[in-house]
Amino acid sequence: MTQTDRYDNALSTQSDDARQSYVAGVDGVLGATYGTVQAFERAVLVDPGFALGHVGLARAHMMSGDMAAARIALRQAETLRGGLSERELAHIDLFGLLLSGQASQCRAAVREHVLSYPRDAMVAQLCTNVFGLIGFSGHAGREAELLAFTNALLPHYGRDWWMMSMHALSLCETGQINAATELMDQALDLNPVNANGSHFKAHALYEAGQTQTGMSYLADWLVGYDARAVLHGHLSWHLALWALQTGDTERMWQIIDDAVAPGAAQGLPINVLTDTASILYRAELAGVDVPDERWRQISAYAGRFFSETGQSFADIHAALAHAMAGDADRLAHVIATAKGPVRDLVEPVARGWHAIAEQDWQRALNDLTPVMASHERLGGSRAQRDLLELAYLNILLKLGHTDEARRLVRSRRPVLTAQAPVAGLDQGI
Template sequence: MTLRDAYGNPLSTGSTTAVDHYDQAVRLFLAGQFGAVSEFENAVAADPGFSLGHAGLARARMMSGDMPGVRAAIATALELAPHADTREQQHIEAMNLLLGGQPRAARQVVLAHVRDYPRDAMAAQLCTNIFGLIGFSGEVGREAELLAYTSALLPHYGEDWWMMSMHALSLCETGQVDASLRLMEKSLALNPDNANGSHFKAHALYEAGDMAAGRTYLADWMRGYDDRAVLHGHLSWHQALWALHDGDEAEMWALVDRSIGPGAAKGLPINVLTDTAAILYRAELAGVAVDPMRWTAISDYAARFFPETGQSFADMHAALAHAMAGQGDRVVHIAETATGFAGDMVRPVARAWAAIARQDWAGALADLVQVLATNERLGGSRAQRDLLELAYVNVLVRLGLTEEARRNLKARRPVLSSAPPVSDLVGTVA
């Protein structure tokens, strides 16, 4: 009898124990919960010849930052792949391309693969989410492409909590906030432990401007979330951002020091860097004093984990950290060498941060206007890219262009315009 996974896909293993652990691992992984690595390890321990189990283990280890473990697991999966069926071989190929640093090739393999195997969730998820292969494509229109991708997959999944949450995010990032919230509620009713669902609900509440509901919801949901899980630090960033907007500086700093910053967060370096740099600068924009040592710490962290350019979303934030820390040489290195999916945009952004740090507002404006219209290419969510939107507004104000700043905020980010989190605009926006 052919054994199948929870999504109905046949598996090249004869061990029911391996399948049980594999299904649990997939569920934990798709929910952003801690424990997927150990469950994939249990699956391949039950059947060492289970190639897809090793591929899943490689992916889970990637999300826990264990790169030596990633290489070992994907090597085993590739060695066993000839004994697997076509679906599993293609699945392993996509994983290998991603883990081998070939995201564009991996994306093309996944897009072709899901046409034949739409319910291969661990392969399909590579192109979902704002941090996936579409989200980090560096292309104009990637939000619309992500919506098209999840729209095509959704009918194949029925009442599935994971796919509902992925599609809800796509709706949110294309401005369909009410529809996103409705679908997210359905997803979370089916699996309240879905951290991706809680994350995307936070995004929808942010886009709806419902700060009170967002703070209450995440404060309650986070009580049971393992701080070793992949989204713990980033969800804490959402909490800190709402605390900042609500004037609760004590809570914001408590979250930074407990769950977000270097030495506190247990997540991936890209999240530690981007979340910390973003909350520090948005605090400064809101008029909150930031200890220069905090900038020094995140600059040194960026130099350690991202010494060379290539991951544009990280590079943009690294340049900000270096500029605010007074590390001019590090900023210049990024501005002159930026590569990656949006390296051409990272360069003017890096120059803009440097100009802002030395209060050259005209210089900052000249560089920021080059990227604002297509800033989705840099990656991240709308909430994350508000870092650039608000930096631009602040530069306009510093140049005495307050009316232009007001119009820009209302036109581009109206959700922030009634209570702009920029100190010099407070009380000036109708």
Template sequence: MHHDRYDNPLSTQSAEAGQAYVEGVDHILANTFGGVEAMARAVDLDPEFALGHIGHARALMYANDMGGARAAVDRAAARSHGLSDRERSHIHIYVLLMSGKPVEARAAVHLHVRDWPRDPLVAQLNCQVFGLIGFSGCAGREAEMLAYTSALAPAYGEDWWFLSVHAQSLCENGRPDRALEVMERSLELYDGNANASHFKAHALYEMGETAAGRTYLDDWMTGYDARGLLHGHLSWHAALWALEQGDMTAFWRWYDGGIGPGTGPGSALPINVLTDAAALLWRAELAGQTIEPERWQAVSAYATERFANPGQSFADMHAALAHAMAGDGEALAKLAEASGGFAADLVRPVARGWQAVARQDWEGALHALTPVMADHARFGGSRAQRDLLELTWMLCLLRLGRKDEAKRAAATRRPVFAEAAPLAGYA
């Protein structure tokens, strides 16, 4: 009987297939390029290897091949007879996920990890800000993520993958200093872990360490394959720091090198392309830069192509921004009336807020955005990503001549911006 790196038995008679699976899992957990190829090799070596097909499905999901992922899950389900309870539960969770049942899948993950906590391709589904907890739309989801990873901690100990995701939970719950310590340990164990590099960038952002963050990320990314899943989003972090330092040459180099629609090797997921591009362009405008209309139009067109129907609320929030800035009233109106999605009740006022911002109706924008500010964490994403709402709200106050209130808002809601917010007219 062969085992994975976490001592779980694997139902394959091929040592080579088992080793390819282990390699593929590590690529998935580290967000490095090569997961699809490793998992494809595992099932080529043993076509009856059910978890190999699940691993292949997970890798294909990260490669944005959802049709291929569904087919791989179907192949795994067809081979589940006679497997262990763990493996059948593992497969069942992916069947739920691919059947469009995220609530049921999330609950099933919680049950699974009680018995088999060291099953990372299941455990990871509830981790991180884009996971099943992160995109649940539930109030208190940041605290739930920290409770979840804290409960798993005894089972993983000094594991490089687990340390990185636990560190992000700490960071998103207002403990970036402790998160940085944990992430540094993850990187000591495996410096190639793109998740740890990514979450280290978040911790440095939360601590206001612009220069240190930019230096670190610029150096680390020289060794990261541009086809890696996180290359575009890590470029987003680097571009934000370049913007804060006024280095627009570097900002546009990052944006045009793999962030904006149609740039780079095309490895980023559509949700990252849309949200990162829209957020970067708006953060640049907030900082006083002028953005060519063509850039906004490109992001708006991408949103219409990839997210035509409301339903993914984090994407919808950014799509509404792109449509408002590009002047696509029809697409924006659709989101302003959205009824689908885990946080549709927040998408609607935010869409109206972006529309008011585009008209420079600051009073209207403030009125639309204010109720959302109480719990915009329900959108999902990180604090850094949702700062486009925090900074826009502060911008409205500034434009209405309420600078003292804007500064109080920064001091109480986002202390990292209290002294120097990346917002024209704030200093």
């Protein structure tokens, strides 16, 4: 009997046990829950010849940051190409492109693949989410591009918790907050343990300015979420951010030390770096004293995991950490070697952080002004890029341009006007 996955795609295994473990692994990838590696390991233990089980294991290892193990799993899948369907062969090739760093080629291949296999969720997920291949493409208008991608796929999935949550995020990032929230709640009703759904609901609540509701919801949801899961640290960042906005700095530091900072968070290095550097600087902007040692710690972490440039979102946060820690050599390296499709923005942002650290506010303004019109190309969500919005507001305040700062926050990020977390900017603007 032909086995199929949860989306009715045929699988090259005769084992029902392997099939069940594979489906559990795929759901773990789609829902960002802990245990995906173990699920795929069970699948290939039961059926060592199950090629997609090995591909899934490779993907699970990528999501846990173990690239060496991912390469081993994908090489094993390569040895099993004989007799595979076109769809399954594409999995091996696509994840090979991803693992070898050929992001643009992989993105194009995913787009082509879903035209023939729109319900192939393991492939489609590579281009969903703000941290996917579209989100990190460096393209102008990538938020609209992401919305178009999920909008085209949505009719093929029906009432599927994963696709509904992905499309809800696309709606959220294009300003359609009410529609996003409604669809997100429907997705979470279908699968309450979907961490991506919970994450995206946190984004919708942030964009709606519902700070207390967001804190209460996320704190309750995190109780049942494994600290080893890929999104635990990042969801904790959201919680710490809300604690900062309410002025509860004691809770903010506790969350950072328990779940966000290096040595506490168990997520991917890019999340540990970006979340930690971001919350530290946003705390400083709000008038909180941030010990120098915290900046030195995250600067060292960035130097360890992101010693070379090329991932723009990581690069701008590494530059921030180095600038605030006073690590001139590492900062200079980011500026001098910036590469990738968004290097034209990474360089001025990095220079801007240097100027901010030296309190040269006019130079900081000159560096960051050209970036503000297109910083979505750097990647990340609107909530994450508020780091740049708030830094820019602070520069204007330091230069005495208070009225301009107020106009700017009202026009660019009105959600921040009720509780603008920058010292010196009046509340209720």
